[in-house]
Amino acid sequence: MTRRGRPGYDLESLLAVAVKLFNERGYEATSMEELSRKLGITKSAIYYHVASKDELLRLAVDRALDGLFAVAAEAKNRDGAAIDRLEFLVRGSIKVLVERLPFVTLLLRVRGNTKVERAALTRRREFDLLVTELVEQAEAEGDVRTDIDPSVTARLLFGTVNSLIEWYRPRGGLGDGELADAVCAITFDGLRTR
Amino acid sequence: MTRRGRPGYDLESLLAVAVKLFNERGYEATSMEELSRKLGITKSAIYYHVASKDELLRLAVDRALDGLFAVAAEAKNRDGAAIDRLEFLVRGSIKVLVERLPFVTLLLRVRGNTKVERAALTRRREFDLLVTELVEQAEAEGDVRTDIDPSVTARLLFGTVNSLIEWYRPRGGLGDGELADAVCAITFDGLRTR
Numbered sequence: 001m002t003r004r005g006r007p008g009y010d011l012e013s014l015l016a017v018a019v020k021l022f023n024e025r026g027y028e029a030t031s032m033e034e035l036s037r038k039l040g041i042t043k044s045a046i047y048y049h050v051a052s053k054d055e056l057l058r059l060a061v062d063r064a065l066d067g068l069f070a071v072a073a074e075a076k077n078r079d080g081a082a083i084d085r086l087e088f089l090v091r092g093s094i095k096v097l098v099e100r101l102p103f104v105t106l107l108l109r110v111r112g113n114t115k116v117e118r119a120a121l122t123r124r125r126e127f128d129l130l131v132t133e134l135v136e137q138a139e140a141e142g143d144v145r146t147d148i149d150p151s152v153t154a155r156l157l158f159g160t161v162n163s164l165i166e167w168y169r170p171r172g173g174l175g176d177g178e179l180a181d182a183v184c185a186i187t188f189d190g191l192r193t194r
Numbered sequence: 195m196t197r198r199g200r201p202g203y204d205l206e207s208l209l210a211v212a213v214k215l216f217n218e219r220g221y222e223a224t225s226m227e228e229l230s231r232k233l234g235i236t237k238s239a240i241y242y243h244v245a246s247k248d249e250l251l252r253l254a255v256d257r258a259l260d261g262l263f264a265v266a267a268e269a270k271n272r273d274g275a276a277i278d279r280l281e282f283l284v285r286g287s288i289k290v291l292v293e294r295l296p297f298v299t300l301l302l303r304v305r306g307n308t309k310v311e312r313a314a315l316t317r318r319r320e321f322d323l324l325v326t327e328l329v330e331q332a333e334a335e336g337d338v339r340t341d342i343d344p345s346v347t348a349r350l351l352f353g354t355v356n357s358l359i360e361w362y363r364p365r366g367g368l369g370d371g372e373l374a375d376a377v378c379a380i381t382f383d384g385l386r387t388r
Binding site: 028152166 | 383
């Protein structure tokens with residue numbers, strides 16, 4: 001076989017272009033035809049790397065989920081008060097979001113129309129449960145307000161984190177540390193002056 | 195002309211079905227063909243009500259935007275401290291989100307691929323500016339923390355509000371008042387016990 005049709009694309013760079021296109025146009029609305037035009041290579045050159053559009057999606061959302069679950073495992077297993085481990089999880093998740101922004105963006109827009117999408121939604125629910133457990137522990141330790149259902153608190157907290165994909169752009173803006181400081185200040189301590 | 199092909203659909207019920215489909219499948223990925231199959235009427239029966247798919251989108255996102263801007267105008271013009279008017283805006287926006295959930299969901303997923311989408315994004319930015327102005331006023335009045343850029347505070351606040359579309363379902367869950375209480379408790383006062 002010749003290498004014609006695969007000028008300079010490895011799986012990594014192909015995935016980056018695909019994810020950008022999925023985010024701009026929507027996963028469902030993007031065809032392999034369009035992707036091959038965007039890349040300037042043939043469809044069979046794409047199929048040299050992946051079996052299907054679905055596999056591209058799976059690789060992309062796993063990139064986001066693996067990062068988030070690595071942080072969650074560390075938050076769960078480290079020593080310290082639950083509220084500190086919760087803050088560790090928020091900060092670590094923001095770091096993953098900033099470093100893997102296109103992948104996390106795609107993950108958070110998955111709707112559940114295919115098997116790959118449903119698997120991603122299942123893993124997202126597992127993640128939410130881990131957050132809820134940490135909130136419950138922090139409540140039991142007296143550090144988190146108990147007037148709100150822990151699953152609602154968990155959802156609002158990560159709702160704030162996840163909303164960053166809508167406006168945060170790494171270049172020229174806040175760094176991931178400053179961004180995490182702002183999120184933690186507002187969600188843990190509130191925007192109202194004391 | 196006969197009335198064949200329009201069994202029981204007025205613009206309102208047609209719009210409701212269209213918006214549900216757009217939210218499930220993505221606006222770009224949904225064709226008028228699919229919509230007509232879903233409705234069980236012909237495409238020309240749809241075109242009796244609207245000129246294009248774009249017009250359906252415009253009607254839908256305006257339903258959300260008009261609600262949000264009505265609350266914003268009231269928040270801007272009423273008497274009282276800026277922080278109270280900010281809370282009024284958050285609560286009112288949550289009420290609009292709950293009452294017009296499919297429309298607000300569609301609005302928040304608009305990406306800017308068409309003229310209608312770009313117009314919606316422009317109105318969303320105007321709304322964000324109104325929120326930022328209220329945050330700045332509340333800072334000047336000493337009621338909101340000044341260690342975070344007001345536009346970041348505004349984005350985090352409405353990021354939390356907007357994230358409700360991802361999990362909130364009116365039936366069997368919290369009412370819009372309880373939901374607003376939870377959001378305001380966490381964003382204004384924080385989840386940490388004092």
